[in-house]
Amino acid sequence: MPLQILLPMVVIGIAGIVILLHLLGRSELARLEDEAAARRAWLREYPDTPPTRVILSHDRHAALIETAHGAGVVWPMGMDTTARYLRGAEIHRTKDGLRVDLPDFAAPRIRLRLNDEEADLWPTLMNRKDSP
Structure with missing residues (x-):
């Protein structure tokens, strides 16, 4: 098949899948319903x-x-969640929350959308040395 036909077919096919998933509600971020979740x-x-x-x-x-081993964070990766410890993390305030830079190649940067109160409080809790 000529490249002039194959390339548009692949691009349109991928775009169609993305649009279909979005219309089916599969593009929203995971939500933690409660502390148990x-x-x-x-x-x-x-x-x-x-x-x-x-x-x-x-x-x-x-x-x-x-x-008992320190602080960590759970955040969404698409419709699923992931978690990491915050050992060695550098925490930076952003206009809409926090950016956490981790020494972890699998999750080098986490962006957390937090309100102003949370963005002020969470770094203090993330860096506490007296965690239970």
């Missing part, structure tokens, strides 16, 4: 480290997790 999301990644405290963001798209 955030705990389950954390435990999927770190089953041996149960959370001692969970703080949900106002929009329920992220959760700050405290454990």
Whole structure:
């Protein structure tokens, strides 16, 4: 098949799939319905480290997790969630929340949408050395 036909077919096909998924509601971010959902999301990644405290963001798209081994965060990656410890993280305030730079090649940067109150409080909790 000539490239002049193949390339547009591939581009239109991918665009069609993206539009279809969006129309079916499959493009929205995962939402943590309650603290129990955030705990389950954390435990999927770190089953041996149960959370001692969970703080949900106002929009329920992220959760700050405290454990006996330090603080972590749960956030959406599409319709699923992922979690990381915050050891070695650099936390920066942005206009709509926080940017967390991690020494982790699998998740080098996390953008958290937080309201002003959360964006002021969370860095303090993320950096606490006296976590339970």
